[in-house]
Amino acid sequence: MMKLLISLHVFLGAVLLAIPNMTRRELLFAVPVSPDFRQSSAGRRAIAMFRLVVAAAAAAGIGALVLCPIRLVDTLQPPVAAGTIVIAVLAFYWQYRRLSPFAVEIPRKRAAALSTAPDRLPGFVWLGSGPFALLGAAALYLYLNWDRIPERLAVSRGIASPGGWADRTTKGVYGELLFALELCALLLLVGIAGWYGARRSRSRPVILGGIIAVTYVVAGMSDLIALQPVFGIPEWPIILVVVAALIPILVIMAGKMSHLGEPLDPTPQECWKGGVIYYNPSDPVLFVEKRGGLGYTLNFANRWAWILLAGLALVVATGFLLLD
Amino acid sequence: MLESPQIHIDPGSGVPAVRQIMDGLRVFLVEGRLAPGTELPSVRRLAIELGIHFNTVAEAYRQLAAEGWLDLKHGRGAIVVHRAVPPTPDRERTEDYRNRLRALVAQMRSEGISADGIAAELRAMAEMVTQ
Numbered sequence: 001m002m003k004l005l006i007s008l009h010v011f012l013g014a015v016l017l018a019i020p021n022m023t024r025r026e027l028l029f030a031v032p033v034s035p036d037f038r039q040s041s042a043g044r045r046a047i048a049m050f051r052l053v054v055a056a057a058a059a060a061g062i063g064a065l066v067l068c069p070i071r072l073v074d075t076l077q078p079p080v081a082a083g084t085i086v087i088a089v090l091a092f093y094w095q096y097r098r099l100s101p102f103a104v105e106i107p108r109k110r111a112a113a114l115s116t117a118p119d120r121l122p123g124f125v126w127l128g129s130g131p132f133a134l135l136g137a138a139a140l141y142l143y144l145n146w147d148r149i150p151e152r153l154a155v156s157r158g159i160a161s162p163g164g165w166a167d168r169t170t171k172g173v174y175g176e177l178l179f180a181l182e183l184c185a186l187l188l189l190v191g192i193a194g195w196y197g198a199r200r201s202r203s204r205p206v207i208l209g210g211i212i213a214v215t216y217v218v219a220g221m222s223d224l225i226a227l228q229p230v231f232g233i234p235e236w237p238i239i240l241v242v243v244a245a246l247i248p249i250l251v252i253m254a255g256k257m258s259h260l261g262e263p264l265d266p267t268p269q270e271c272w273k274g275g276v277i278y279y280n281p282s283d284p285v286l287f288v289e290k291r292g293g294l295g296y297t298l299n300f301a302n303r304w305a306w307i308l309l310a311g312l313a314l315v316v317a318t319g320f321l322l323l324d
Numbered sequence: 325m326l327e328s329p330q331i332h333i334d335p336g337s338g339v340p341a342v343r344q345i346m347d348g349l350r351v352f353l354v355e356g357r358l359a360p361g362t363e364l365p366s367v368r369r370l371a372i373e374l375g376i377h378f379n380t381v382a383e384a385y386r387q388l389a390a391e392g393w394l395d396l397k398h399g400r401g402a403i404v405v406h407r408a409v410p411p412t413p414d415r416e417r418t419e420d421y422r423n424r425l426r427a428l429v430a431q432m433r434s435e436g437i438s439a440d441g442i443a444a445e446l447r448a449m450a451e452m453v454t455q
Binding site: 108109110111112113114115116117119197199200266267268280282283284285 | 331377
């Protein structure tokens with residue numbers, strides 16, 4: 001089990017190390033640069049320094065988990081993961097500050113087609129229904145095999161020991177699936193809102209596709225967890241399946257985003273707080289392409305951004321109630 | 325199928341965005357690239373694409389409607405209408421055009437463009453945008 005835990009943190013570390021690559025060529029640590037800046041000595045040094053800090057943080061975290069008593073592993077694991085992420089964020093910000101003097105001026109010109117052609121969603125959006133079908137199938141299977149579910153089931157959300165116990169009740173059996181249903185619906189909603197709330201660009205289908213792919217991972221993982229009591233599925237294949245599914249999604253998205261073949265969205269640099277938070281009251285857009293990382297971020301000057309965040313908080317809160 | 329004309333704005337140019345939108349649209353209207361009956365994008369969509377406030381686009385549409393180019397009906401968006409040839413502009417307006425042209429011509433001359441070159445450019449442009 002310890003090997004699995006270490007693998008999980010290695011994966012987290014690897015994702016954090018890949019952050020400089022998970023963006024367009026014209027951006028490095030959220031600073032607009034020339035596409036060949038990464039090959040310059042300043043660019044290479046910034047990437048190396050960031051990776052050194054992140055690797056040290058990940059290694060320290062893994063070391064702490066390996067050395068601590070096994071009964072403390074489950075308690076220690078979330079703060080270790082959160083600590084690694086916080087250090088990566090600080091390292092990112094450090095490099096953002098260091099590279100800011102190298103920022104290139106992005107032409108502020110914008111163009112818009114005077115077209116009223118409907119802004120249709122891409123054809124592949126119907127794939128977004130797949131995760132709901134997966135969750136429905138698992139729920140149906142549990143309903144039809146109710147008698148095979150133990151009266152008392154282990155809710156194994158810990159690595160070293162079960163996180164708790166649940167009774168064979170509607171909430172106990174379907175809670176995981178209901179939470180996943182909420183999460184998938186929210187993700188899909190964000191994906192579609194992102195399509196209509198962002199400017200037309202080649203990144204839109206890539207981001208929507210990535211979000212739909214992630215909903216499959218969420219639904220698949222929740223199916224396996226919900227079916228655990230019936231099939232006695234151990235924890236490790238679930239985690240491995242999730243990690244194995246996420247890697248290609250990240251690699252494909254990073255590859256597509258780095259070669260979009262269209263100029264960077266000319267959002268004013270002064271509206272990017274710390275390079276990652278976009279706040280521009282003059283820009284009515286709700287979603288903008290991230291400057292650091294894959295996907296969208298919100299324009300926090302748009303009131304709909306806060307309504308969306310409140311919705312997310314509501315989903316998380318109800319998730320705690322469903323999984324309690 | 326003809327591609328839709330594209331409107332450009334440059335927030336760094338110093339010219340107010342509302343003026344840039346009006347000028348850009350007016351060129352297409354005069355040239356006939358936006359023919360009567362053509363529906364323009366909604367205020368919301370154009371503002372998002374151009375990264376400017378909704379009110380700026382709405383103001384540009386309103387001013388063009390006041391000039392007789394657009395029909396703004398609630399819930400229908402902005403539609404290009406047939407515009408009767410306006411009467412000869414009054415003295416005040418003619419004077420305003422003259423002043424604006426004078427400033428532009430002075431700038432062109434200061435950048436080394438000859439008087440003949442400027443005249444040819446203006447003539448070609450006036451012919452190109454004939455209604």
